[in-house]
Amino acid sequence: MLSKYPLSEVEKSFLKESGVEKISTLIPYLTVDNFPKLGLLTACRFLEWAAENPNGVISLPTGKSPEFFIKWTQFLLENWDNKKGKDVREKYGLGNCKKPVLKDLTFVQIDEFYPISSKQHNSFYDYVNKFYIQGFGLSKENAILINSDEIPLANGLTYKEVFPDLKVDLSLRFRDPQNDLEKLQQESIYLIDKWCGDYEQKIRDKGGIGFFLGGIGPDGHIAFNTRGSHIFSVTRLTETNFETQAVAAGDLGGIEVSANRLVITIGLDTIVYNPEAVAIIIAAGEAKAGIVKDSLETPLDNVFPATVLQKLKNGRFYLTKGAAVKLTDSMDAYYEKGEWTWEKTERAVIDLCKKIGKYGHRVKLSDLKADKYTKLIPDLSEETVSLVMKSTEAKLAKGLEQETDEVLLHTGPHHDDISLGILPHITNQLHEPSNEAHFSVLTSGFTAVTNTFVIDTLQHTKKLLDEDRIQMVNFEDFFEVGYSLKTDKDVYHFLTNVASERAEERERGLCHRVVRALVIVFGVKNKAQLRETINEVISILRNSYDGEKNPSKIQKLKGMIREFEEELVWAHFGVQVKNVHHLRLGFYTGDIFTEQPDKKRDVEPIVEMFRKVNPTKISLTLDPEGSGPDTHYKVLQATAEAVRQWGEEKDISNLRIIGYRNVWFKFEPHEANVIVPVSLGDMSVMEDSFANCYLSQVNASFPSYSHNGKFSTVAKRIWVNQLNDIQLLLGKNYFYQHDRAKVRSSHGLIFFRDMNVEEFLATARELEKSIEGML
Structure with a gap:
């Protein structure tokens, strides 16, 4: 070739x-x-x-x-x-x-x-x-x-005049128009088609x-x-x-x-x-x-x-x-080149089970010898599959271990990343009272909040103000200091009304937090100015086109809405607002290409958080190849550098790093060294908390290409598929006859990688090296 x-x-x-x-x-x-x-x-x-x-x-x-x-x-x-x-x-x-x-x-x-x-x-x-x-x-x-403004349309009209709702019905190429507007649209579609033909000809006239x-x-x-x-x-x-x-x-x-x-x-x-x-x-x-x-x-x-x-x-x-x-x-090279590792054995055996559709205990030596990859396993024997099964069981056992006396710092590039990645594992940790848990989202995440969501929320806020149902603004010191107090109360109010299914009161909890955010972001000093600010933000957003970069203050407002949503999720488990850290790293700007992380601006806040929390375990999204959203690998760079710097200040040789993945990028079984069982109850908690707390995301304005709906559903499907892979190896009996209820109840699995500091930094270093020559 x-x-x-x-x-x-x-x-x-x-x-x-x-x-x-x-x-x-x-x-x-x-x-x-x-x-x-x-x-x-x-x-x-x-x-x-x-x-x-x-x-x-x-x-x-x-x-x-x-x-x-x-x-x-x-x-x-x-x-x-x-x-x-x-x-x-x-x-x-x-x-x-x-x-x-x-x-x-x-x-x-x-x-x-x-x-x-x-x-x-x-x-x-x-x-x-x-x-x-x-x-x-x-x-x-x-x-x-291709300039839409200059493509000729019927009667010399603009596209906004011909297609007032910006929708083009291509069926008009083949059917009779029903009214005068459709007649204009049909003529215009034919003109666009002619323009496209001319465009093609221009390219071909140049030789292609x-x-x-x-x-x-x-x-x-x-x-x-x-x-x-x-x-x-x-x-x-x-x-x-x-x-x-x-x-x-x-x-x-x-x-x-x-x-x-x-x-x-x-x-x-x-x-x-x-x-x-x-x-x-x-x-x-x-x-x-x-x-x-x-x-x-x-x-x-x-x-x-x-x-x-x-x-x-x-x-x-x-x-x-x-x-x-x-x-x-790539598969051939992986198996045929270099020394044979246990990871190769695991991968080959698990893939063989899938290829031939056999449970692990039914795979015969003849099956192993017939496959182009498993036949390469050194010392191949009747015991080979059993050893892989035991290795996988050990990963599951590690996922069942009860952690105690840990200071846990769970981090994510965006709001919802932590929940979508390892929520069932976190709930296991939070049930143990000797553990202390902190959560940190490293970017503001404002790009995930649509203008429509903010407009609707602000209009509702205005209505509640008119009805005097946001009473905190009446307190004498609210606009001086009161706005910054009792933020846990907003969270508790919201979740109480999730429990009682009072949607109107739940939304009032959101509006309370939005009022606080408006005071902080816009420096609001009184009720009249609050109303003016709300009207001004609504006006700006209504006059913006979809996808337009917002002014920085509106970006901050959107980010604070997402931060409130994150606080709500962890409050499900009694985590206080003070233990949810919002870092808002500066490289995240809403531009098409965000900047590379800056060692002072973006790394120092993470190091400072490490100093403050002093974690014994840190979780993070592990995307060393830069294959998910660009925020993922940029946050990974900044976090890796922060870990390195923190390691210069103190001995962190016992620090553990949990590398997880979620809807963008997932581990294969052989890549993970910890497997956590996920029950239907775990899935319900994740789905419910997502739907009830990530209000700006429920309508899935920015969905995964694999599912037209909430990301929580995508995460659940991944967990179920991961169970299917392991069930094919271990057999269904292993799960429903297991002596641990947690395993018997599992209908999904989470994979992640538990690393020491050196292993983590080595993983992140290659990405940094690939960029540093340009900086």
Whole structure:
């Protein structure tokens, strides 16, 4: 495979570093260790191509995926001739490459929502102009762009006049209009279709795209060519599917918007029209591993749009190791290279049970010898499966251990991460009175609160003020000091009315906390000013477009709503407000690309929290590859540095680190060393606390692509699936006949990794190393 396809000097360098010796997929691929390194690889390959094709046609992606591609490209251009730049170039195949000049390249915009104003900062048109046209110094005149404001519609009208609710009904392509507005809309759709044809022709008149870089969606979509798109599709106005709408919800301000917005996208045939094109798909993280395997190992198929790259000799996938983990090549290399570990034995046996559909105690030696991976197990015998079963039972036993006299600090990047990751494990800890528990969410999390939720809450607050049902504002010292007192009372009031099922009173508890937040954020001094502030915030939000970055004070208000929600969850178990710490790290800004964590601004608050709490165990989301939301790995970086610094001040050799994962990224059984049983009662507690406390999330405005609903349901499904895997190994009898009630009642399992400080820092260090050369 390696000799069949031409590799550039950059690709040869990265291939050598990857250690990959065999590529048997239908499209070649390269692997790197993590998400930031993926950006370096794509930047080097782009600059190599641009140096050879100064007048070429390029098409580059939007969204969060290209963050490090953009940063590394700018870094290399700015440092081309100094030592920092030369060192990177020499290492990765650009040593003999002349500095590329990008101004004469023709840029082709891949896709755009429709309709959306080009002036909105969440439009791809704005993104392209900011990060590529201006950021890379490209020519605006040469660019072929998608500007919704300039696409001609019937009678010269604007899209807001033709589509007043911003919904485009594509059935009008084929049916008779029912009224004058529909007649206008039908004429306009035909005009948009003509515009798309002209757009396609402009690209083909240039010879087609010479360098294409794109991400891949959870359903396999390339650009907005979703699962099932025609292999010969061209630029068009089209609908999307749920998975794509869920991914786009973050850009557009919620699934409520993205579900009703169409898209204009180049087609699969547009991407491969130029037979010499370099077309690269990037993918990071194990969440993408399944679709990557299907895209690389399946013959040309419209169910997997990326298979179209098989048409190009320069078609490539650039992957993190996590995204490549399910490839046959990766599996072969994992088992065949290096020393054999116990983890390999566990993985091979558990996977074999799933492959042949047999319980562990029924797997025969002949089954082990017939499988390409289990046959490699050293000293293979009738006892092999039994040993794996015992090892797994030991992990379960560890998950059943009653911890005592621990100071527990549970941390999460966002509100709800801790609950969705390990709530049943935490409840076990909280039942033991000798344990002291603290909870800390490291970012404000305001981007997860919709404008509509805040408007509705503020209107209700105003109504309660009119009815004199928020009596604390009548106290003499409320606006001086009273607003900061009795915050536990808000929490208790709210949860009491959850218990009594009085929804109106429950919401009054939220409004109490919102009033306190308004006083803190806006410096409100009296009741009149409070009312004015509420009206002003409502006005600002009503005049904002969905997905628009809010002013900093409204960001803070939204964040404080999320913080209240987090306090409510842990108050279920008697945890006081003072033990729920809100760090609001400064790198979290609501921009498309948040900053890298700063060692003073973002690390020092974590170290200070460690000093204050003095934990014996710290839990955190373990996403060392940068495969989940970018906040996850940035928080991981900051936390790892804080642990390192704290370790310089005191002996933390006995500190334990609990690495958990949740709806974004999950452990396989062989990766975890602790397994915690989850009962139906545990699941109910998690579902109920989520629904009753995370009020801003219940409508699932920013859902997982795997489920159109609450994240708590996604977490529950993961736990159930994890039980299924272990049941296939241990047998169902093991669970329902176990001598411990906790195991007998388990209908799900949680996996996590218990590490010492050195193990944790080693895991996090690779991610830090991949970025530090750029900073």
